[in-house]
Amino acid sequence: MIRAVDLGKRYGDYVFRHVNVELPERGLVALVGPNGSGKTTLLKIFAMLTEPTEGEVYIMGTPWREARARHRGDVLYSHQEPLVYSGTVEDNLVCNDGDVVDALGLRPLLRHKAKSLSGGYKKLVTVARVLACRPKAALLDEPTAYLDPEKRRRLLDYVAQYAKKALVVWTTHYPPEAENSDALYEMRDGALRRVR
Numbered sequence: 001m002i003r004a005v006d007l008g009k010r011y012g013d014y015v016f017r018h019v020n021v022e023l024p025e026r027g028l029v030a031l032v033g034p035n036g037s038g039k040t041t042l043l044k045i046f047a048m049l050t051e052p053t054e055g056e057v058y059i060m061g062t063p064w065r066e067a068r069a070r071h072r073g074d075v076l077y078s079h080q081e082p083l084v085y086s087g088t089v090e091d092n093l094v095c096n097d098g099d100v101v102d103a104l105g106l107r108p109l110l111r112h113k114a115k116s117l118s119g120g121y122k123k124l125v126t127v128a129r130v131l132a133c134r135p136k137a138a139l140l141d142e143p144t145a146y147l148d149p150e151k152r153r154r155l156l157d158y159v160a161q162y163a164k165k166a167l168v169v170w171t172t173h174y175p176p177e178a179e180n181s182d183a184l185y186e187m188r189d190g191a192l193r194r195v196r
């Protein structure tokens with residue numbers, strides 16, 4: 001689904017280099033690593049939002065530049081920070097998918113103003129906006145941050161189900177949460193390594 005070959009990114013200094021990875025069409029892939037190690041940068045490159053400095057990324061077999069036009073809606077990134085737009089929660093869910101709304105407990109909030117929600121609910125809307133569009137690859141940046149334990153569990157249960165039909169890559173600072181993922185990668189000291 002997503003393949004990186006000798007991928008590197010720098011802003012002045014290199015964030016990472018020589019990243020080689022192949023992510024499957026389906027499955028739950030967790031990405032951990034210290035603050036500033038480059039997890040967000042990697043996800044944004046995969047989502048075609050940030051340009052690689054060197055190497056190549058293939059999205060469904062198509063090189064990054066061409067994929068940007070052809071596969072944009074197939075790979076969607078959900079921001080680390082809670083990010084909602086003006087209007088109601090329903091307005092924020094550009095793709096209307098009842099399953100995700102119910103699974104994440106958002107139905108009672110559909111008519112609420114998104115900007116006036118608490119941080120945790122804003123974060124749920126941020127993640128739901130991506131999942132509701134049913135991308136072939138959902139790249140979720142710290143999706144469980146800001147959430148209470150019950151909502152973390154609900155979200156992870158939903159995401160695990162979703163990952164039976166699509167690729168989900170997600171980042172977390174809580175390695176125990178990543179235990180149920182099919183694969184675990186760590187970004188550290190400018191390199192990506194598969195842990196299991």
Ligand SMILES: Nc1ncnc2c1ncn2[C@@H]1O[C@H](COP(=O)(O)OP(=O)(O)OP(=O)(O)O)[C@@H](O)[C@H]1O
Pocket residue numbers: 011015033034035036037038039040041042080
């Ligand atoms: N647009 C940018 N311009 C300059 N430097 C950037 C930019 N985006 C990210 N960086 C730098 O790239 C490095 C990696 O940042 P990134 O956000 O990818 O790390 P991260 O692993 O997601 O961190 P965290 O766990 O804190 O979210 C950092 O040193 C950051 O300052």
